[in-house]
Amino acid sequence: MTDGTQDTDGTDAEASAQRTSIGARRNPATAEAIRLAATEILAEKGYAGFSVEAVARRARAGKPTIYRWWPSKAELLLDVYHRQKTGMPEPDTGSLVEDLTIYLDALLRIWRETPSGTVFRSLIAEAQTDSAAARALRTYLDQRLDQSAAMIRRARTRGEISETVDPLLAMELVTSLAWTRLVTDRLDMETAAVRAAVSLFVESWRA
Amino acid sequence: MTDGTQDTDGTDAEASAQRTSIGARRNPATAEAIRLAATEILAEKGYAGFSVEAVARRARAGKPTIYRWWPSKAELLLDVYHRQKTGMPEPDTGSLVEDLTIYLDALLRIWRETPSGTVFRSLIAEAQTDSAAARALRTYLDQRLDQSAAMIRRARTRGEISETVDPLLAMELVTSLAWTRLVTDRLDMETAAVRAAVSLFVESWRA
Amino acid sequence: MTDGTQDTDGTDAEASAQRTSIGARRNPATAEAIRLAATEILAEKGYAGFSVEAVARRARAGKPTIYRWWPSKAELLLDVYHRQKTGMPEPDTGSLVEDLTIYLDALLRIWRETPSGTVFRSLIAEAQTDSAAARALRTYLDQRLDQSAAMIRRARTRGEISETVDPLLAMELVTSLAWTRLVTDRLDMETAAVRAAVSLFVESWRA
Amino acid sequence: MTDGTQDTDGTDAEASAQRTSIGARRNPATAEAIRLAATEILAEKGYAGFSVEAVARRARAGKPTIYRWWPSKAELLLDVYHRQKTGMPEPDTGSLVEDLTIYLDALLRIWRETPSGTVFRSLIAEAQTDSAAARALRTYLDQRLDQSAAMIRRARTRGEISETVDPLLAMELVTSLAWTRLVTDRLDMETAAVRAAVSLFVESWRA
DNA sequence: GGATAACCGAGACGGTACGTCCTGTCTTCGA
DNA sequence: TCGAAGACAGGACGTACCGTCTCGGTTATCC
Structure with missing residues (x-):
């Protein structure tokens, strides 16, 4: 988000955008990118292709970031389902x-x-x-x-x-x-x- | 086996019985040992502990032997269920x-x-x-x-x-x-x- | 705890003591706490346990605070050695x-x-x-x-x-x-x- | 070298050759490829660039294969030095x-x-x-x-x-x-x- | 009755994924 | 304007399995 685009609550559909910390609190854009990536992977490859590694890769997120907020694969899955x-x-x-x-x-x-x-x-x-x-x-x-x-x-x-x-x-x-x-x-x-x-x-x- | 002193302290009483080759045909004892091992693992550790590797280990069988007769983990599972x-x-x-x-x-x-x-x-x-x-x-x-x-x-x-x-x-x-x-x-x-x-x-x- | 407790002696043996901001200048108590934590970690766990993360944790300091004053792990190490x-x-x-x-x-x-x-x-x-x-x-x-x-x-x-x-x-x-x-x-x-x-x-x- | 995914198709003919198991015993070609990769990485990037992961990548070997034969990074290092x-x-x-x-x-x-x-x-x-x-x-x-x-x-x-x-x-x-x-x-x-x-x-x- | 064929154990192999730890950077918020 | 806090992308760690691949040894069956 180096440019001046204002979309704080925007539907950031671009996972490849470089995100960085927004301070000592959870970055909603990151969370959303992870959920999105997880959803897409499940839609495209099904459960067989669903791994935390793959989600991290697609969302351009670090694995620890995922584990920080979703303590298990299941939690991420459930979250995705909920949304x-x-x-x-x-x-x-x-x-x-x-x-x-x-x-x-x-x-x-x-x-x-x-x-x-x-x-x-x-x-x-x-x-x-x-x-x-x-x-x-x-x-x-x-x-x-x-x-x-x-x-x-x-x-x-x-x-x-x-x-x-x-x-x-x-x-x-x-x-x-x-x-x-x-x-x-x-x-x-x-x-x-x-x-x-x-x-x-x-x-x-x-x- | 070159001698008979093998594996006296086997961790698994059933599986530790030595099976010898019966030649160029499927060994029913081996098949049974695999099924038994699979069953026991499922009973003891559940699906989480059920891996072809673990079954082979417990049955004292080679992995290829399992894959030869049960082309997928699912087939082995289904076989076990049927029995x-x-x-x-x-x-x-x-x-x-x-x-x-x-x-x-x-x-x-x-x-x-x-x-x-x-x-x-x-x-x-x-x-x-x-x-x-x-x-x-x-x-x-x-x-x-x-x-x-x-x-x-x-x-x-x-x-x-x-x-x-x-x-x-x-x-x-x-x-x-x-x-x-x-x-x-x-x-x-x-x-x-x-x-x-x-x-x-x-x-x-x-x- | 937000006021009064001055901690003027600076030779604070206990890193967990709360330090409060002294405003817009470097806090010597913080620097000392970091040095102390680094020293203790090295003494207790050796180089293997010595990480900026661990030092920050023990000193109750933020990582950026450390990086601000010691641009690399080595500088911190050298500082500790000198003291x-x-x-x-x-x-x-x-x-x-x-x-x-x-x-x-x-x-x-x-x-x-x-x-x-x-x-x-x-x-x-x-x-x-x-x-x-x-x-x-x-x-x-x-x-x-x-x-x-x-x-x-x-x-x-x-x-x-x-x-x-x-x-x-x-x-x-x-x-x-x-x-x-x-x-x-x-x-x-x-x-x-x-x-x-x-x-x-x-x-x-x-x- | 902005990222590590650069030269996966290494110029190195030996390492890129597909190796497979030669039965239930150590494959000398694999061992040699690993040693070679380790040596080259050390020569090119020094100790800082030396990781088991990097060696595995360059040698086109699996990490477990490395850990099977060299129980620690140090053992691999020592082996390389010896040769x-x-x-x-x-x-x-x-x-x-x-x-x-x-x-x-x-x-x-x-x-x-x-x-x-x-x-x-x-x-x-x-x-x-x-x-x-x-x-x-x-x-x-x-x-x-x-x-x-x-x-x-x-x-x-x-x-x-x-x-x-x-x-x-x-x-x-x-x-x-x-x-x-x-x-x-x-x-x-x-x-x-x-x-x-x-x-x-x-x-x-x-x- | 010797060659052959298939089985079997063993376990190495290239891989993928796991969940954890650390790095160095960044931002917010409070003082 | 600094310090505490901690999120972030990323890379590496060492482990568990996957499914495949020989190997060497062992019979029964076929020539």
Whole structure:
């Protein structure tokens, strides 16, 4: 940043720009460049090509800089996932089947169409090796479930479903399907199929 | 081996037994020693400690011998998993809730109490990196689903559930919960909780 | 702690004591703390543990503060060595053998019993890498030689040794032995052995 | 040389040749390529540029291959020095002054005119940091002294010098001068000066 | 019944990545 | 305007595995 360009909060898309310390505090531009590099590598090469070394190389950052802020590969992965997981709808149509269909459909589509699917797969894989990743993954799952369980809690509140339904457990059932599809590379589920699956939850299976 | 004084203090009782060549054909004892070593390593150290190098070391085998017969780490993993497959029950109590509860409870218990849980977690992790593993995992899932969907088909046949329920999809819902629990290390689900989860599938949620 | 505590005595043995800014001029307490930290580290861990980072850490100083006043690691080393130079004797007993024995014996003892040996070893090592250190070392050697050669000049003046003996070269021979002993960690030379070595210089080897 | 990635396709035909394993034993070509690379780096960039990483890069070898055979940087350095230190004369002219002059003169010349001087300086520097290097250096010195002390032993045998002269100590005096000159970068000593120095040893200083 | 072919152990090889430590530079903030 | 603090890019450290490559030795099978 030797020139006078003002972009302090700018979307510094150029990782190759020479960055230097901005004093005794974290440089947001560096952090962003690292996240960007990590994201791009995951998008281009997948988890197999994702290494701290490669991220550092692409972001023109030092490895210690990465380890300073993300104590493990998993943390970086999780951070990247977090940033990417924008635009998840929080539907409230008044119909639980509809809400869950919209939610699950959107989740699968986002995983399919953006790098976030690869990112999350990577995180799951990492969690099988790295205990920090495992903890992070579990914490993240808990939070996500709690948040999205709001759909089910609303349905219960409005009397659409029984009081005996545990919202967290119910939400876990829905989410689990998505996870399984993700790790087995079968995200191509049409909306109709999604609705059918959701119906299997919400509607009675009974004849 | 020029003399018999080899390796009396072997760190590994099983593997330290000297195998001699049986000529120009595959030595089953070697193959077994490799499988055993792989299994033990997974049981003791988990996926993190599972490397071809470590397996070769423990099995007192050469790395090329492993690569000769198992072209990838994933193949070895899958082989190990297959051998370990203990008898999953195929309950037929006349009640779908009961059948699925027994099935799911057994699956979680086996993953919890035998090394097979670790092995399968490892396979899932490997599948995120290795395409051969991915293919193997998916094929395996298909077969398992088809097989265990028999429970649901029977329920449908006897009129317990609607004709519109897709047995494979329904079975995938049940199985997905187990997978998610496995990869997030939350297998400790009591039978009552399992039954509650299964009920969420089979019973109506509606008030 | 931000006021009052003056710390005027400057010979602060504890580097962790808080120093406060004295405004826009060099803080002697800081400089002293840095020198002290450097000395202690060299004494405790030797050259291997001596890094600007470690010195800054122990002195509770910023690295730039060190680099501001000592442009290279070698300068800091040399500074430390200079401060540590305890009184080397300048014997004048009337006998050259006696003078040199006292001198060499004292040099070896000081290097052995005080940190200055380690410091000087470090300086020699540093000089092999850093040209500033090399220059400093050589200048220092020249001065030392010139100074201690006085012993030999006196012996020549009083007719004890030949006019053809070059005092500087002769002194270099004596000093060289000490250096070699230092860098090969063989400083434990008894006075008798020192005298024997000196005699090899001054007395005739001839039968 | 603004960065280290410059000449990966080195002009060096030997090093760039692709080498592979020759079975379960050390590949001499690899060892030689590593030694060559180490030597060249020392010759070109000196000790400052000498790193295992750099050697591996230039030799087109893996770092583990280097560490497999040379457990420390110092061992590699010492090995390189050993190979290079050919052609040291072992004079036996019948005159000790002559023998030592030839020897010392040759030593200084070789250090001056071949890379071995740089190599040995590096070893001395390394020994101040690395205990393995220190041990190696000391062992090496002992052997060299013992070997070259033969000149003095011969002189004693033929009655040229006193029986009381300790050959090892005497040889150490001679060698020390060379070491000191080496580490202070003052190897440019003319033969006459060398002879003068040696004379200071062998002849009487007395008037 | 001697040659041959494939297996097996062993482990070296060129590499990639790990996570840590240090270098020397830079900037902010407080005094 | 200095000092403390610490972030930064970068390079090197020594280790663990990867997947490949001989090697030497060992049988069974084929000629």
